[in-house]
Amino acid sequence: MIDVEKCKMTRWPSPVLLEKSKPIDKIDDSIRALAEKMKDIMVEFKGVGLAGPQAGVGLRIFVASEDGTKENAKVYINPEIVLSGSIVTNEEGCLSLPNIYGNIHRSSKCSIKALDLEGKEISENAEGLRARIFQHECDHLDGTLIADKFSTVAKIGARRKLKQLRENYEQHKDA
Ligand SMILES: [Zn+2]
Numbered sequence: 001m002i003d004v005e006k007c008k009m010t011r012w013p014s015p016v017l018l019e020k021s022k023p024i025d026k027i028d029d030s031i032r033a034l035a036e037k038m039k040d041i042m043v044e045f046k047g048v049g050l051a052g053p054q055a056g057v058g059l060r061i062f063v064a065s066e067d068g069t070k071e072n073a074k075v076y077i078n079p080e081i082v083l084s085g086s087i088v089t090n091e092e093g094c095l096s097l098p099n100i101y102g103n104i105h106r107s108s109k110c111s112i113k114a115l116d117l118e119g120k121e122i123s124e125n126a127e128g129l130r131a132r133i134f135q136h137e138c139d140h141l142d143g144t145l146i147a148d149k150f151s152t153v154a155k156i157g158a159r160r161k162l163k164q165l166r167e168n169y170e171q172h173k174d175a
Pocket residue numbers: 093094095096136140
Protein backbone atom coordinates (compact mmCIF):
# COMPACT_ATOMS: atom_id res chain seq x y z
CA MET A 1 0.00 0.00 0.00
CA ILE A 2 1.36 3.39 -0.96
CA ASP A 3 1.04 6.30 1.45
CA VAL A 4 0.39 8.98 -1.16
CA GLU A 5 0.37 11.66 1.54
CA LYS A 6 4.07 10.97 2.06
CA CYS A 7 4.97 11.18 -1.62
CA LYS A 8 7.10 14.19 -2.40
CA MET A 9 9.72 15.44 -4.82
CA THR A 10 12.75 13.23 -4.28
CA ARG A 11 16.24 14.41 -5.10
CA TRP A 12 19.59 12.78 -5.66
CA PRO A 13 21.16 10.88 -3.86
CA SER A 14 18.02 9.41 -2.31
CA PRO A 15 18.44 5.59 -2.62
CA VAL A 16 15.07 5.07 -4.37
CA LEU A 17 16.46 7.06 -7.34
CA LEU A 18 19.47 4.77 -7.64
CA GLU A 19 17.62 1.45 -7.57
CA LYS A 20 15.74 -0.52 -10.19
CA SER A 21 12.01 -0.03 -9.67
CA LYS A 22 9.61 -2.96 -9.33
CA PRO A 23 6.79 -3.80 -11.74
CA ILE A 24 3.26 -2.94 -10.65
CA ASP A 25 1.28 -6.17 -10.37
CA LYS A 26 -2.11 -4.70 -9.55
CA ILE A 27 -3.52 -1.39 -10.75
CA ASP A 28 -5.81 -0.33 -7.93
CA ASP A 29 -6.98 2.90 -6.32
CA SER A 30 -3.67 3.42 -4.55
CA ILE A 31 -1.88 3.38 -7.93
CA ARG A 32 -4.46 5.79 -9.33
CA ALA A 33 -3.93 8.08 -6.32
CA LEU A 34 -0.16 7.85 -6.82
CA ALA A 35 -0.49 8.82 -10.50
CA GLU A 36 -2.61 11.83 -9.55
CA LYS A 37 -0.03 12.90 -6.97
CA MET A 38 2.80 12.45 -9.48
CA LYS A 39 1.02 14.72 -11.96
CA ASP A 40 0.66 17.36 -9.25
CA ILE A 41 4.34 17.15 -8.31
CA MET A 42 5.35 17.37 -11.98
CA VAL A 43 3.23 20.49 -12.50
CA GLU A 44 4.36 22.09 -9.22
CA PHE A 45 8.03 21.73 -10.15
CA LYS A 46 7.41 22.67 -13.80
CA GLY A 47 8.57 19.41 -15.32
CA VAL A 48 7.46 17.57 -18.46
CA GLY A 49 7.69 14.12 -16.89
CA LEU A 50 8.04 12.39 -13.56
CA ALA A 51 8.90 8.81 -12.68
CA GLY A 52 7.78 6.85 -9.59
CA PRO A 53 11.17 7.02 -7.83
CA GLN A 54 11.06 10.82 -8.12
CA ALA A 55 7.95 10.76 -5.92
CA GLY A 56 9.77 8.41 -3.55
CA VAL A 57 8.07 5.24 -4.84
CA GLY A 58 10.16 2.46 -6.42
CA LEU A 59 7.48 1.29 -8.85
CA ARG A 60 7.52 1.20 -12.65
CA ILE A 61 5.24 4.11 -13.45
CA PHE A 62 5.79 7.51 -15.00
CA VAL A 63 3.76 10.48 -16.14
CA ALA A 64 4.62 12.63 -19.17
CA SER A 65 3.24 15.91 -20.49
CA GLU A 66 5.13 17.66 -23.27
CA ASP A 67 3.64 21.06 -22.40
CA GLY A 68 3.88 20.50 -18.64
CA THR A 69 0.12 20.72 -18.10
CA LYS A 70 -1.86 18.33 -15.96
CA GLU A 71 -4.58 18.01 -18.64
CA ASN A 72 -2.10 16.55 -21.09
CA ALA A 73 -0.28 14.38 -18.57
CA LYS A 74 -0.53 10.72 -19.50
CA VAL A 75 0.29 7.78 -17.25
CA TYR A 76 2.48 4.82 -18.29
CA ILE A 77 2.65 1.71 -16.11
CA ASN A 78 5.27 -1.06 -16.55
CA PRO A 79 6.55 0.58 -19.75
CA GLU A 80 8.68 -1.26 -22.27
CA ILE A 81 10.65 0.88 -24.65
CA VAL A 82 12.19 0.11 -28.02
CA LEU A 83 14.64 2.67 -29.43
CA SER A 84 14.99 3.57 -33.11
CA GLY A 85 16.08 6.37 -35.42
CA SER A 86 19.40 8.16 -35.16
CA ILE A 87 21.32 9.39 -32.13
CA VAL A 88 20.63 13.02 -31.25
CA THR A 89 22.28 15.14 -28.58
CA ASN A 90 20.41 17.69 -26.52
CA GLU A 91 20.73 19.40 -23.19
CA GLU A 92 18.66 17.82 -20.42
CA GLY A 93 17.82 18.58 -16.84
CA CYS A 94 16.05 16.55 -14.18
CA LEU A 95 13.80 17.59 -11.32
CA SER A 96 15.74 15.25 -9.04
CA LEU A 97 19.01 17.03 -9.95
CA PRO A 98 17.97 20.71 -9.69
CA ASN A 99 20.07 23.26 -11.61
CA ILE A 100 22.24 20.60 -13.21
CA TYR A 101 22.20 20.39 -17.01
CA GLY A 102 24.22 18.51 -19.55
CA ASN A 103 24.15 17.09 -23.06
CA ILE A 104 22.65 13.63 -23.35
CA HIS A 105 22.73 11.37 -26.39
CA ARG A 106 19.34 9.77 -27.08
CA SER A 107 17.61 7.96 -29.89
CA SER A 108 15.53 10.28 -32.06
CA LYS A 109 12.58 7.87 -32.01
CA CYS A 110 11.16 5.20 -29.80
CA SER A 111 8.06 3.12 -29.31
CA ILE A 112 6.57 2.37 -25.95
CA LYS A 113 4.18 -0.28 -24.68
CA ALA A 114 2.64 0.19 -21.26
CA LEU A 115 -0.58 -0.12 -19.27
CA ASP A 116 -2.89 2.76 -18.46
CA LEU A 117 -4.71 3.34 -15.16
CA GLU A 118 -7.50 0.98 -16.24
CA GLY A 119 -4.98 -1.75 -16.97
CA LYS A 120 -5.48 -1.45 -20.73
CA GLU A 121 -2.47 -1.87 -22.98
CA ILE A 122 -1.28 1.29 -24.70
CA SER A 123 1.19 1.52 -27.53
CA GLU A 124 2.78 4.72 -28.80
CA ASN A 125 5.40 5.83 -31.26
CA ALA A 126 7.27 8.98 -30.33
CA GLU A 127 9.88 11.29 -31.74
CA GLY A 128 11.46 14.60 -30.79
CA LEU A 129 10.85 15.84 -27.25
CA ARG A 130 8.32 13.11 -26.49
CA ALA A 131 10.83 10.39 -27.41
CA ARG A 132 13.40 12.08 -25.19
CA ILE A 133 10.98 12.28 -22.23
CA PHE A 134 10.11 8.58 -22.60
CA GLN A 135 13.79 7.59 -22.60
CA HIS A 136 14.60 9.86 -19.64
CA GLU A 137 11.70 8.48 -17.56
CA CYS A 138 12.40 4.84 -18.45
CA ASP A 139 16.01 5.44 -17.34
CA HIS A 140 14.66 6.53 -13.94
CA LEU A 141 12.87 3.19 -13.57
CA ASP A 142 16.22 1.45 -13.97
CA GLY A 143 17.96 3.76 -11.51
CA THR A 144 19.82 5.71 -14.20
CA LEU A 145 20.09 9.50 -13.95
CA ILE A 146 21.31 12.08 -16.45
CA ALA A 147 24.50 12.66 -14.45
CA ASP A 148 25.39 8.99 -15.09
CA LYS A 149 25.31 9.77 -18.81
CA PHE A 150 27.23 13.05 -18.72
CA SER A 151 30.57 13.42 -20.44
CA THR A 152 33.61 13.58 -18.17
CA VAL A 153 33.72 17.36 -18.58
CA ALA A 154 30.04 17.75 -17.68
CA LYS A 155 30.53 15.48 -14.67
CA ILE A 156 33.35 17.68 -13.42
CA GLY A 157 31.17 20.74 -14.05
CA ALA A 158 28.34 19.28 -11.96
CA ARG A 159 30.57 18.19 -9.07
CA ARG A 160 29.99 21.18 -6.82
CA LYS A 161 26.20 21.11 -7.25
CA LEU A 162 26.14 17.37 -6.62
CA LYS A 163 28.13 17.92 -3.44
CA GLN A 164 25.55 20.50 -2.30
CA LEU A 165 22.72 18.07 -3.06
CA ARG A 166 24.46 15.35 -1.06
CA GLU A 167 24.90 17.68 1.92
CA ASN A 168 21.27 18.72 1.67
CA TYR A 169 20.19 15.09 1.58
CA GLU A 170 22.31 14.20 4.62
CA GLN A 171 20.77 17.08 6.57
CA HIS A 172 17.16 16.31 5.72
CA LYS A 173 16.97 12.56 5.23
CA ASP A 174 15.59 11.87 8.72
CA ALA A 175 13.05 14.70 8.57
ZN1 LIG B 1 14.59 13.02 -14.33
